[in-house]
Amino acid sequence: MARQMDNIMTDSPFTTILGDDFARRFSMRPGSLMWLLGAGASASAGIPTAWNMIWDFKQQLYVSQRQVSLKSVSDLSNPAVRQTIQSFIESQGGFPDTDSPEEYAALFEAVYPSEADRRAYIDAKIKGAKPSYGHLALATLMKAGHTRLSWSTNFDPLVADACARVFDGTGALTTVALDAPELGRQTLNEDRWPAEIKLHGDFRSRRLKKTGDELRQQDATLRDLFVGACNRSGLILAGYSGRDDSIMDALEEALENTSPFPGGLFWLHRGDSLPLDRVNAFLEKASKKGVDGGLVRIDNFDETLRDLIRLMPNLDTTVLDQFAAERAIVSPPPRARGRASYPVIRLNGLQIETLPTICRRVVCDIGGFREVSDAIQRAGVNVLATRSAKGVLAFGDDNDVRAALSNCNINEFDLHEIEKRRLRYDSHERGLLGSGLIASR
Known part of the structure; x- marks a missing residue:
């Protein structure tokens, strides 16, 4: 039973x-x-799934119409990137709601109105x-x-x-x-x-x-x-x-x-x-x-x-x-069912395969790192941030970031590319990533 x-x-x-x-x-x-x-x-x-291609279409519309670098929104696994792109798509009007059955087809046709271009896109995705x-x-x-x-x-x-x-x-x-x-x-x-x-x-x-x-x-x-x-x-x-x-x-x-x-x-x-x-x-x-x-x-x-x-x-x-x-086949561990369980081993040495390529950048009227930390603590939000000459660099939900800095006269709310060369020395970006690793333990 x-x-x-x-x-x-x-x-x-x-x-x-x-x-x-x-x-x-x-x-x-x-x-x-x-x-x-x-x-x-x-x-x-x-071969990408429909979900992958939907975000690919949205990304192409954002980059081509906003005339920004693809690098700034290249990491579609990042919720902040998807939120930025989705906000832009919604501001355009005329597109189906997210997860609507019509979303895929409408976006595909908007990005590639020509049948020949749609064929070329599909051919590229399945090649190899x-x-x-x-x-x-x-x-x-x-x-x-x-x-x-x-x-x-x-x-x-x-x-x-x-x-x-x-x-x-x-x-x-x-x-x-x-x-x-x-x-x-x-x-x-x-x-x-x-x-x-x-x-x-x-x-x-x-x-x-x-x-x-x-x-x-x-x-x-x-x-x-x-x-x-x-x-x-x-x-x-x-x-x-x-x-x-x-x-x-x-x-x-x-x-x-x-x-x-x-x-x-x-x-x-x-x-x-x-x-x-x-x-x-x-x-x-x-x-x-x-x-x-x-x-x-x-x-x-x-x-x-x-x-x-x-x-x-x-x-x-x-x-x-x-x-x-x-080929090596990677299988997920079996799921525990009912009251049964299995031991979970946590290692203290983990290989980092990928790192975030962007973070949120906020230009506002605020002091240094201490003032940023105090603002986050007062707001009671889960945000990691540092203060740089380019603005406040942060990881976290956009709503939480805005809540922490809402009294600081926000002038710009954009994305900041984390360049690999800046991780070779003690930069603000490197410090922010280190805080993220510590917080995710």
């Missing part, structure tokens, strides 16, 4: 499944589950990418007949490249793109397995669909095929966030049928947060309709496929073993 409660989150309107439970269910349903791969499934292969362990594992399952059909919203050729390596040739996989939608119908009617159908276009296709109008006009033939397939097979969604209406419309249409997803419906989701509202509503409706499955909490696509491979007997894992020998 305790295990069952561990698998189901009672605060969700739908079932939430642990990865090991999903792996066991998959092993009992060979060939009855198809896949839908989104951008997240290609992240470990070096190689299949990850997850793609090779999926191809291994295809070769064994455990997976027959994979749908994709991606442009990359990673599944095809993985199949070419696992099958030792390029003729085993049937790939269908927007240029030849009727080939998709023939493939399904004639059982040409394994097959991959790209719902948003192939990277070689002239019909790439990455703007709002294009996404809304999803190819009718491929959409009908997808909806029909959802009534004959179960579906696993991996690396797909549910941001575009065309795929979500098709999923919801499939759910209206009498017996949708007969093999089950499993939405693989990274992290502890809930997915988008529309995905939540879809999973809740599927649960109420009695569809087996739910939201599957995973660490990443590669680890999930590794778990599936472990439970499938008589697989030819030659290529996977070779891949593991060629």
Whole structure:
């Protein structure tokens, strides 16, 4: 009973499944589950996700329209940088809200109105990418007949490249793109397995669909095929966030049928947060309709496929073993469940791989370091700061920085680039970074 409660989150309107439970269910349903791969499934292969590209688009708009150096906002992992860029985007007006399903397409079209430029952007992002362990594992399952059909919203050729390596040739996989939608119908009617159908276009296709109008006009033939397939097979969604209406419309249409997803419906989701509202509503409706499955909490696509491979007997894992020998695979530690725990060892010598490249710079009427420290203490905010000739340099939430210096007549509130050469001696920037390291112990 305790295990069952561990698998189901009672605060969700739908079932939430642990990865090991999903792996066991998959092993009992060979060939009855198809896949839908989104951008997240290609992240470990070096291809950016939709979230990454959204911030890339915002960054390009900010740099080109504000006419500033890219270095000043290069670190998109920094919340202060994202807040600065997002504030600018919101000030422009006309763009969808953050996390809106329309955000990606609207920003892509704003940055690159030309279809040729959008194609060039996509080509640059997928150039040189190689299949990850997850793609090779999926191809291994295809070769064994455990997976027959994979749908994709991606442009990359990673599944095809993985199949070419696992099958030792390029003729085993049937790939269908927007240029030849009727080939998709023939493939399904004639059982040409394994097959991959790209719902948003192939990277070689002239019909790439990455703007709002294009996404809304999803190819009718491929959409009908997808909806029909959802009534004959179960579906696993991996690396797909549910941001575009065309795929979500098709999923919801499939759910209206009498017996949708007969093999089950499993939405693989990274992290502890809930997915988008529309995905939540879809999973809740599927649960109420009695569809087996739910939201599957995973660490990443590669680890999930590794778990599936472990439970499938008589697989030819030659290529996977070779891949593991060629590349180092970093796996996260197992999560503690229930009351169980494991020892955590903290070392006193940690390698610093990256350092912040920017901080906040505030020009205001304030004295030296002591006065800055006193202002922060009076405001009761979590801010690290130092006083330099260029202004107050600070790490912390922008609202907290403003609160600490609000009575000091703020004249400028901008970003300051931390140059590497200034870290070679006892500079203000070096002192600020040292304070940050001490505070993060």
